[in-house]
Amino acid sequence: MNLSNTKPLAWDAASLDADTKAMLDNLQPNILQAHVRESLSLLLLNFGDGADGRRFLKALVPLMKSARKHLDEVRAFNKTKAPGTPYVGVGISRLGYLKLGHETAKFGDNAFKSGLKRRKDTLSDPPVSAWEPQYQGEIHAVVLIGDATPEPVAATRKRVLALLPKTAKVLGEETGAGLRDDQGRGIEHFGYVDGRSQPLFLADQVAQEPGTNWNPFFPLSHVLVADPLAPHPSRHFGSYLVLRKLEQNVRAFREAEDSLADALGLTGADRPRAGAMLVGRFRNGTPLRLHDRPSSAGFPVQNDFSYRDDPGSRCPVGAHIRKANPRDSRDEGLERVLGVMMARRGQTYGSRTDRPWDDAPPQTRPTGGVGLLFMAFNSSLQSQFEFTQQSWADNPDFPAGGTGHDPVIGQGKRDVKVRFPKQWGSSALGAPQHQVPQTVTMKGGEYFFMPSLAYLKSLG
Numbered sequence: 001m002n003l004s005n006t007k008p009l010a011w012d013a014a015s016l017d018a019d020t021k022a023m024l025d026n027l028q029p030n031i032l033q034a035h036v037r038e039s040l041s042l043l044l045l046n047f048g049d050g051a052d053g054r055r056f057l058k059a060l061v062p063l064m065k066s067a068r069k070h071l072d073e074v075r076a077f078n079k080t081k082a083p084g085t086p087y088v089g090v091g092i093s094r095l096g097y098l099k100l101g102h103e104t105a106k107f108g109d110n111a112f113k114s115g116l117k118r119r120k121d122t123l124s125d126p127p128v129s130a131w132e133p134q135y136q137g138e139i140h141a142v143v144l145i146g147d148a149t150p151e152p153v154a155a156t157r158k159r160v161l162a163l164l165p166k167t168a169k170v171l172g173e174e175t176g177a178g179l180r181d182d183q184g185r186g187i188e189h190f191g192y193v194d195g196r197s198q199p200l201f202l203a204d205q206v207a208q209e210p211g212t213n214w215n216p217f218f219p220l221s222h223v224l225v226a227d228p229l230a231p232h233p234s235r236h237f238g239s240y241l242v243l244r245k246l247e248q249n250v251r252a253f254r255e256a257e258d259s260l261a262d263a264l265g266l267t268g269a270d271r272p273r274a275g276a277m278l279v280g281r282f283r284n285g286t287p288l289r290l291h292d293r294p295s296s297a298g299f300p301v302q303n304d305f306s307y308r309d310d311p312g313s314r315c316p317v318g319a320h321i322r323k324a325n326p327r328d329s330r331d332e333g334l335e336r337v338l339g340v341m342m343a344r345r346g347q348t349y350g351s352r353t354d355r356p357w358d359d360a361p362p363q364t365r366p367t368g369g370v371g372l373l374f375m376a377f378n379s380s381l382q383s384q385f386e387f388t389q390q391s392w393a394d395n396p397d398f399p400a401g402g403t404g405h406d407p408v409i410g411q412g413k414r415d416v417k418v419r420f421p422k423q424w425g426s427s428a429l430g431a432p433q434h435q436v437p438q439t440v441t442m443k444g445g446e447y448f449f450m451p452s453l454a455y456l457k458s459l460g
Contacts, residue, residue, distance in 0.1 A: 001234060003221035008203040011071055022235040026454040028089050029070035030345055031223060031239045031377050032201045035087040037146025039153045040176030040347045044134055045141040048167035050099050054459040059163045061456050064088045086156045089144035091241045091448030096140030106228035111381035112240055112447045122386060124394050124411040125442050134172020135444025142448055176347030176373050181357040188348055189248045189370045191356040193285030196303050197325050199341050211304035214327060223343050225379050227452040236452035239377040242385045244445035247371040254362035256436035263433055264420060269293060277420050278407040278436060280321030283357055289315040292424035313427050316420055318403035323392050342376035342384050349373050381447055404435045
């Protein structure tokens, strides 16, 4: 099967070839198109016995569905609002495959074959001893259970746990819950609209996001790789999953926004621009590249723009969304950008009593206990996730000129001072400023491979 498709995949076309049909019938959902998971349960598992682990994974298959079934459900929902079935996804770590009795030499990604713990220095992560206990041990598998409401998730979780053999352990569980602003837009805990600029693979998706400045289409090779342990790797595919629990200090971030606004002399309706300079968008998703104040046309979130004509006078080159996705700017070649972007499928965690999107004082905000269960699918963990984190987010010299760490996800010592435009659209820069403190802390995670259903069915 050719993954280097030059056009979005019309998954329901009558002319679809047999290999593509087999791929969709054996691919896990949530990879090519995000599955609804407003309510999410994430189980971290350790198998005490490999044979029991294989039987457990095979027994999960009746609770799972294929990517094709998921797409059919999405279409039915869009037409009639008929609810779909819960999402059950399975990822296996390198150590998990070894426990199950497999060699991992056939997997082509060296980061996966190392495991996240052994990549911590590459990623400027905290020492493993500082990770939460459930992530410090040997994680063999992750089971994801998601749906629009908590009830079907709880029922499915109960069925999954009933299948778990006595020789297996649940090392820990994470609970995700969708966070939305007063307009119903999905946001993260700092209060900003999240989840934009996703690579899109399917014709249905691309048709909903036309653009002339930014093309959201990406080939299947960007996220899929042959499942080396499946019966027919040329027809059975999977994807590498990175999971990282990222705790957010909301109070410190809001204090940094206020400090920057004061330093730049921003007052009144201009004060929100300080936060937008750090993130690259205003809280409602309005791109700073296009507007100096939040646009009332905030939904759907504007995404058709580039940075090719903006040297940083509108959207600072050190802003989060520009560091994480330089698009086709002079900051990074377009070919590199297209090769790096990940299919992000994260979910927020933690409960709040405040309204994350409003202007309440920073002291009313949480300092921990809330954050993001960052999850992203890659065809190469090294070339996509790790490159983004190491070479862009954690690199104070990307883009060239001392732009500092990514203000949101960057990790490491913040020695470089940064400068911001005095006025939106002006090339004149203000005085050097200390970078915002690190307000996102990595609490643990792992690398997994999301295998094909065909592989899971073959286990005995």
